Amino acid sequence: MRRYDVDAAILFSDILVISQAINIPVTMPGGVGILVPEPLKDPEDMAQRIPNISEIGPEFVSSKLGHVIDSVKLIRKKMKDENKSVPLIGFSAAPWTLLFYSVGGSSKKNAEIGMKWLDDYPEASQTLLDLLTKIVIEYCAAQVEAGCHMVQIFEAMGMMIDEEHLTKFALPCLEQISVELKSRYPEVPLMVFCRGAWYVLWRKLNDSLCLRTYTFILHLLRFSYMNEQLSKLGYDVVTIDGSVDRAIARDTVSGRAGLQGNYDPQELIEAEDGSKTPETVRATARTLLESLGPQRLIANLGEGLGGKESTTLVKAFVDSIHEESEKLISAQ
DSSP, rough: SSSSSSSSEOOOTTTTTHHHHHTOOOOOOSSSSSSSSSSOOOOHHHHHHHGGGGSHHHHHHHHHHHHHHHHHHHHHHHHHHHTOOOOOEEEEOOOOHHHHHHHHHSSOOOOTTTHHHHHHHHHHHHHHHHHHHHHHHHHHHHHHTOOOSSSEETTTGGGGGGGHHHIIIIHHHHHHHHHHHHHOOSOOEEEEETTEEEEEEHHTSSHHHHHHHHHHHHHHHHHHHHHHHHHHHHHHHEEOOOTTTTHHHHHHTTTEEEEEEEEEEEGGGTTTTSSHHHHHHHHHHHHHHHHHSSSSSEEEEOOOOOOOSSSOOOOOOOOHHHHHHHHHHHHH
């Protein structure tokens, strides 16, 4: 917020603080992604290790996730002290993503274990998803009470679930979260993001030209299905990643929700040939706005900053969005 003229700030808290809170240790050794050294083995193991849903409430969040809630309060105090009156966005992983890590143990290996659990142990899976859904609700509620103005639900492992399982297991959790939070805080906007959901279909097909073409069509159909369904769950904004075709994004969510995304952060990394400049950033930022429309849009990245981006180019992006969106809106 000090460096850039951003319109909002977002609390970053790792997605697996909830896993840690329900007795599933998490490690981040560096270079190999997030690791869960002792993933759940089976329903019996789950029953011994995971708390009962009756234990989940505000007191549980205060006890197990209080460090995050304290951070929200500290951020809000610092914003007030420095006269930075922009919204603070809260954040939580979604239940399917939390289940995926809890049973798979890694962000880069054991990709099939999550859906295998859903198939092999449907009742235990639903019990775990119900528990996680309740925690997410109470966790987000606590963030709002501590001062967050908006909340994003992040389905980080959207690429690791197919349509059938998504519809049966994941979407009902997301809907329950939105319904409950809206009932408590009707004026607090909610965002939902299901990352890379099309990828499940893509990786099942080989690299022939024919199948690449077919997969592209499936990609578009899956995006349309996925984000259309998300836009019907009561969220105010559907976030889209870099894989999404902007040409169909608005039609897919219709008037039910706004959009967030999906600028390519690669445009913010300086090239050896000098081809990435503030001028190229402005041009690509304007293309984003022209494609998605400058209103009901939170102009943002399709993926997070990776650390190689130029601070000069990041500033150019922020400034360009402000200036170019104002021009486009004035011209309407």
